[in-house]
Amino acid sequence: MSNLVFDESSSNREASHGYAWWFSGDTFEKAMAEERKPRKRSLMHKLTTHPGRLTILYFTLLGALSTLLLLTPAATPKDEQTTFTTAFFTAISAISTCGISIVNSTTHWSAFGQAVLIFSVQMGGLGVMTFASLIALAVNHHLKATQKLLTANELGTTKLGEIKGVLTVVIATAFTIEGITFVALFPGLYKVNHGNVRHTLWESLFFAVMAYNNAGFTPDGAGLHVNNWAVGLPILVSAFCGTLGFPVLLNLMRSWRNHRPPKRWSLHTKLTLTTTFCIVLASFTWFLLMEWNNKLLFATEGVEPRLWHAMVAAVMPRSSGFDLSWMPGVSDATKVFLSIVMFIGGGSTSTAGGIRVTT
Template sequence: MSGKERRTWRKAIHRRFGSITPPRNSPSRKRPLSERIVSHPGRLSIAYFGVMLILVTALLSLPVSARSGVSTNFNIAFFTAASAMSTCGIAIVGTTEHWTTFGQVVILLAIQLGGLGVMTFASLLSMSITRRIRVSQKLRTANELGAEKLNEVRSVIAVVLVCTFSVEAIAFSLLMPPLIRQHPYDVPHALFQALFFAVTSYNNTGFTPDTAGLYIHDWGVGIPILLSAFVGTLGFPVILNVLRCTRRRKGPSSWSLHSKLTITTTLCIVGVSLVWFCAAEWHNPELFPSDDLASKIRHALVAAVMPRSAGFDISWMPHVSEQTKMFMTLVMFIGGGSASTAGGIRVTTFAVLLLVCRGALAGRRDDSVFGKRLHTQTVIQAVTITGICAGLVYVSSLALLCITNRSLTDVMFEVCSAFGLGGYTLGVADPSNPGTLYILAALMIIGRLGPMTVAYAISRPQQPQAFRWPSEHILVG
């Protein structure tokens, strides 16, 4: 490439994306802090989450947020804020008994902001500061939201917002009539409950605005919550892809591989969970208190869908068998779909691991599904995520075992519930033991941000490798 062509290429890049490197003959200047943060989307996400966490904690610590009229203990306020922002939903104090309407509204707003997605809101903040999304921000956001091209990121963010509020509006309209029937003499309270359940169900957060829980005996309330929670676990890329194909009048065969794998794996996990709860807990009076077949199926369906990430009614949790606790631990560790309001390693990661195992046992050279071959980088990323998350769960469980007297089953259940944003608790999170609160709060924050986002934020750009070392086979297994 000649010098003139190189200068022309550099000017074209500068016009399209802005200055990438300082001019050769000009002294380099140190960029301001705000520009450095905005140019690094991972750090921007953590900064946004941290600022919102501090703000929500401060608001929940105010006397106006507590029914007692005195300031809430910092540990309780911080843990509740982390649980709401991460869309986990583990509550260590009663939402209705402890928090006033103001405090519940603060929790609801924290759930909404957390559910919209750290990367989504970080991109909006970046646009408001710089008036355009940088290339690095586009790449990161496109990867999370499922945009096929970089210039689609703006429209995808808009669709994400519209989709979120549309699903919540539909859930609110469906929940409003049955909840008004439940509270015919207190319509404002019923409307607030409908709004609260609409937001928390789609965002898969286990907070409830009433001690009555889910009104599980009323299908008018239970079905919209179940459907909204299920849609929320699929993730924005799947929802957008299905909507696009539906708008173009294309069937499931036209869905992307990610959508097919997410929906198939999700339905399989829900189906296996339904069979498990019916087989293992059919005669459990706490889980299935009625002898009526329809009531048992209804309770089993709720128990199969909710533990993956939604939480909500936890009254029956201490009464399930030890084997069910371990089964739920695995389900919560898997979590929901990528770029969804759920946590865990994600269902696609779990599906890729199963496909890799199938291919290795069958002696296949490539891992394929639905007529498509998986990229090697996808396999490496799935193995990396699973290894990091498994190590995180192990270290956190060991730490909780050292500071509590609970069993390994209870500790692993609580750890996976926090990391997978399941929202269920066995009481390991103890306000009298602040260490448990901060360990679980850290797990919820990492589970919401994602281990790859945290690693991306603390990593430094690496220079391209000038050469590659020679390869050599080793024995594994």
């Protein structure tokens, strides 16, 4: 009798009218044996319970698709040819949001080729943020209770299978910021392109996706337009938001909507914002102090170009990798300092690189 489980079984409650504890021990043993039988799991269930496998599969398929699309004749002008190495390198650079290009993105790729870059960077950025969150949830199952609560609070979910909820938040956050960046870029690029609406719309879309996902591809030979505040500032702000990570952005939006003061922000948000602003301020100050009299950069320019270059140097090298044609002209001390900044990188579950500011 000592091995019997005298408890009300939910499966027998209706049949026994509340007297399930009278059932024999065989009944409980059979029920437990049924529960121990291996159940058939779907492929999606197997993948979602192992986010690492799903991550590898996702980026492998995305890399293969992007490479094949870049190898098609439509991806390049008639007088250009793309080798497998170039297509593969560019595809991997795009889906990993590195933005390193070994060809001129303006002349080598056609409109279709640039569209493939936009698609690859967008899907790569969403994948990085989503799978980072899912892996955090997977690790969450092996943490202590207090750590589980913290992780659940940051990601807005507690179950590993809630991919739909995590993905929805990531997509909504990304598209909202990219949409705002697109609108903000249009007036400045409209002047740069001398009223060409079609080209302005395309460049606004290209820069909006690349900026938030911290990828360094540019749609024209002018690069980042470092001397144009109307174009450079929206890109700078969008790239900065991309380095924070969507849990921080989500917490800030919820706090703003619910009128929560900063002291009620999550610990992760406070830590990310504090560390990020400290790094940006230190980089900005360092650049002004070390490069103010740099004749290679500022031969005849006044104060405004120095301030703008300092802002770009404080934000862009950490993660986005946009073309900074003036970077070789900085001093060796600044190059070492920026190397440290790049090593630190941006926030967790963001597309920024480095060891993360929260580490």
